[in-house]
Amino acid sequence: MQVHDLSSTSHREKLGFLKDEQRRPKSSKVAISPCFLRIRQAAFSIADQALFVGGTFLANVMLARTQTKEEYGMFVLSYSIFIFFTSLHNASILEPYTVYGSGRYRNRVSEYFRLMARSNAIVGLVLTGSLLLVCLLFSWFAPDLLSRSLVGLGLTVGVLLSGIFLRRAFYLEGKAMLAAGVSLTYFVTVALALWFAVRAHFWMAFRFS
Secondary structure (H helix, E strand, O other), X not given: OHHHHHHHHHHHHHHHHHXXXXXXXXXXXXXXXXXXXXXXXXXXXXXXXXXXXXXXXXXXXHHHHHOOHHHHHHHXXXXXXXXXXXXXXXXXXXXXXXXXXXXXXXXXXXXXXXXXXXXXXXXXXXXXXXXXXXXXXXXXXXXXXXOHHHHHHHHHHHHHXXXXXXXXXXXXXXXXXXXXXXXXXXXXXXXXXXXXXXXXHHHHHHXXX
């Protein structure tokens, strides 16, 4: 009788376990497939690149349509300087951070991120200070060589390089959605700045016409 009671008790426990499994929400059994995660990451990566490049393309088109040839030429020269700085930034900050962050320092990612973030800030401050010093020298000794594009580059180069570094950091952590968010912020900022600049330009032209 005791053996029979134990077996019947075990049978009832199994039935209760099966009933509890059936009562659980079906959503808890659904797992996101690795294929869906890869597609999602790829979609955010494409959106990130499209928004980042789209912001720059939008700025080029709007400036080409609203500025004089001389002013647009100075913008192109300043943009070429920025491309040179991004190449140096990529070689000195982004590539080492990507290689060592995913390799040698993968167990100390947060510490290595803080180190590279400080290095990125130092590089941005040095470039900002250097460009603004050049603009100051131009204003003293060669005012004809000073342009608003160069001053704008001096004021924003640190922010732009920090945005590029932040996007790479998010990719290293597998968070392409956050990288796309940074590019979306950049695109919206550029679009709004261009809209306000064009409205102000038309308003000034109408006022003094």
